[in-house]
Amino acid sequence: MITADRGNAPEVRIEENAFHRGEAIALDAAPHESGGILVGWWEGDGIAVVRGLLAVPDHRAGHTHYERRHTPAQQVLDEYLATSSEPNVGYVGEWHSHPTPQPPSPTDRHALTGLVRQARHSVALVVLAVMSEHAVEAYSLIGEPCWPSRATIKPADVERIAP
Numbered sequence: 001m002i003t004a005d006r007g008n009a010p011e012v013r014i015e016e017n018a019f020h021r022g023e024a025i026a027l028d029a030a031p032h033e034s035g036g037i038l039v040g041w042w043e044g045d046g047i048a049v050v051r052g053l054l055a056v057p058d059h060r061a062g063h064t065h066y067e068r069r070h071t072p073a074q075q076v077l078d079e080y081l082a083t084s085s086e087p088n089v090g091y092v093g094e095w096h097s098h099p100t101p102q103p104p105s106p107t108d109r110h111a112l113t114g115l116v117r118q119a120r121h122s123v124a125l126v127v128l129a130v131m132s133e134h135a136v137e138a139y140s141l142i143g144e145p146c147w148p149s150r151a152t153i154k155p156a157d158v159e160r161i162a163p
């Protein structure tokens with residue numbers, strides 16, 4: 001692997017096995033959307049390391065709709081943290097699938113902006129777009145708070161890393 005000086009390019013590094021779990025959930029849910037929360041940590045400026053794509057079921061999810069509900073998401077996060085031995089691990093963002101080869105939508109960017117404004121810290125979004133019966137493509141955005149109460153949304157490179 002070539003490691004170049006990336007400057008400040010936002011990046012989401014997803015552990016290979018976490019990616020495969022998310023991929024399986026996305027393929028399974030198609031033609032509906034599915035999703036949940038990302039757990040991991042932030043490394044330096046604008047780099048999210050993702051250890052897990054946790055599923056938060058939304059029984060009302062449709063072809064172009066997935067809503068991550070707060071209460072079940074909090075439960076899923078609490079359960080994960082209770083079994084994790086990593087002190088640094090926590091919520092880093094959100095993910096959902098698109099059953100068609102579509103990158104993050106304007107609605108997704110809008111939702112991310114809302115989350116960042118509320119959280120007042122960086123939030124990552126990963127979209128797993130189903131490209132074929134067996135393959136998904138990962139897209140990512142990172143939202144950062146920006147004075148006084150706005151958010152900047154930047155596309156981030158997705159890198160798959162060994163655990």
Ligand SMILES: [Zn+2]
Nearest residue numbers: 104105108127
């Ligand atoms: Zn979406």
